[in-house]
Amino acid sequence: SAKQSGRNTFRHFEPSMNTSALKTLILQHDLQRALEEGQLSVSFQPKFRIADRSLSGAEALLRWHHPDLGDIPPLEFIPVAERSGQIIQIGDWVIKEVCRMISDLDASGLPAIQIAINLSPIQFNLRDLVERIDDIVRSAGIAPERMMFEITESVAMQNMDKTSATIQKFRAFGYDMAIDDFGTGYSSLAYLQQFSIKQIKVDRIFVQGLDVHEREGLALVSTIVNLARALDMDVVAEGVETETQMERLASLDCDQMQGFLLSKPLPAAAFQQFLSGVAGLSHHELQP
């Protein structure tokens, strides 16, 4: 097969070529087939309101199960797909999958939650990005309000005027926006105010700091929460793994959380099952 011959080609590379360069080539080559052969999937990680632990939404996270190499983490293959440009096609596919999930949820009478999708730098810099996304979403019959798009702080700060314009365009089309991995890059606070951002996601590193360096950790997260409050944005803590972290976030009045403590990212079927449980619970609560 083409795949087999592709593998053989790689086997004859110069021994001087380092393994990471080789791996990059293999991944880039195999990614092409991954989409066609259904090796990619989207998992969904729930987000919760900290005050009452109710469901506030979910984030779509790309998964690749390679037939020989097993599960490959997104942090390994997404940079490869960005360099090769494959991320554009893969990104479109993720949006379609999320549309399909939203249609399925609606058809099953499950909670009409909003689902967040991560955008890579290459996607975010596409001139026609918003139109491109909106075409996919509208052909699927999904309301833009059901989707949020996440860009990392470092991407947002690359060209702040352009970022501001693109976010405005997303908003004009009806989509919400979030700043991901907040606190890890350099933010110009003045510009942050210009962005019509719905949500700030506090990077996991600060959440871990709540356990490790209690006083400094609290001060840092508290600063981010207060900043978000002042700018009228929601704050979501990422990567919450312990009860202690959750309690400290609650004491700081952080709005929402996401993390292994309450739920790992779930494959589509498991996520629907999880939502049925949530729906069942609220139905039960409505009973006299």
Ligand code: C2E
């Ligand atoms: P992210 O958007 O910041 O996503 C959060 C990451 O943290 C996810 O890793 C998630 O599985 C992980 N996580 C969630 N809760 C916990 C926790 O309690 N502890 C720990 N240790 N980790 C937790 P994942 O799925 O490996 O994704 C990594 C990154 O890859 C994402 O970071 C995002 O930047 C990127 N990514 C994932 N899916 C997509 C996609 O569809 N498109 C693009 N462009 N990027 C994606």
Ligand code: MG
């Ligand atoms: Mg994200």
Ligand code: MG
């Ligand atoms: Mg993040």
Ligand code: MG
């Ligand atoms: Mg991250």
